[in-house]
Amino acid sequence: xxxxxxxxxxxxxxxxxxxxxxxxxxxxxxxxxxxxxxxxxxxxxxxxxxxxxxxxxxxxxxxxxxxxxxxxxxxxxxxxxxxxxxxxxxxxxxxxxxxxxxxxxxxxxxxxxx
Amino acid sequence: xxxxxxxxxxxxxxxxxxxxxxxxxxxxxxxxxxxxxxxxxxxxxxxxxxxxxxxxxxxxxxxxxxxxxxxxxxxxxxxxxxxxxxxxxxxxxxxxxxxxxxxxxxxxxxxxxxxxxx
Numbered sequence: 001x002x003x004x005x006x007x008x009x010x011x012x013x014x015x016x017x018x019x020x021x022x023x024x025x026x027x028x029x030x031x032x033x034x035x036x037x038x039x040x041x042x043x044x045x046x047x048x049x050x051x052x053x054x055x056x057x058x059x060x061x062x063x064x065x066x067x068x069x070x071x072x073x074x075x076x077x078x079x080x081x082x083x084x085x086x087x088x089x090x091x092x093x094x095x096x097x098x099x100x101x102x103x104x105x106x107x108x109x110x111x112x113x114x
Numbered sequence: 115x116x117x118x119x120x121x122x123x124x125x126x127x128x129x130x131x132x133x134x135x136x137x138x139x140x141x142x143x144x145x146x147x148x149x150x151x152x153x154x155x156x157x158x159x160x161x162x163x164x165x166x167x168x169x170x171x172x173x174x175x176x177x178x179x180x181x182x183x184x185x186x187x188x189x190x191x192x193x194x195x196x197x198x199x200x201x202x203x204x205x206x207x208x209x210x211x212x213x214x215x216x217x218x219x220x221x222x223x224x225x226x227x228x229x230x231x232x
Contacts, residue, residue, distance in 0.1 A: 033219065033220075035222075041224060042118075042223050043205065043207075044222070090159065092159075103218070105151075108157045
């Protein structure tokens, strides 16, 4: 069974703090993704990575950065958290290949910035 | 323009009835894939069903089927014989381009909250 884990289910941070959200997958998937989910907006892609040290901007990268030093781990970084980054953050992974199409999601991290 | 449109923010359906969740999409790429995910109140995203743009048959997975109408650019999810456990948020999503390196990212709709009434 594919497992995607996220470091925290709930996180409360103060405005201006540096925040790290960690995601780990155990199935040797090449591709990893960070989404944020907001009511009425669905899931929006922040960043994705298709290999170690590779990253691509998604639809809403402003205010975020990412790091992928190891294949199994993809970190989302909020350099200076702001209240408008209060949201649910979901990590996902998928392997390369013609037959794989299902993205596997982690349980999500609900971040509150006060 | 929205790439994925789900026009039903919420739906209430009697238990055991069939339910159709609407999804329309917009792409000029001839190769694409359409997905439905379920998100219960616990928050995890559960993959339900996939339809490729070149698939001739509508996809089915147990009680789930995808009503794929290519000319109308619609990919509605049909749940037969609804159960209380079907109450959840449902998201339609699309992947554009061939499945290969760099084309795995998904675009999601805004979701439909389905509530099954006993």
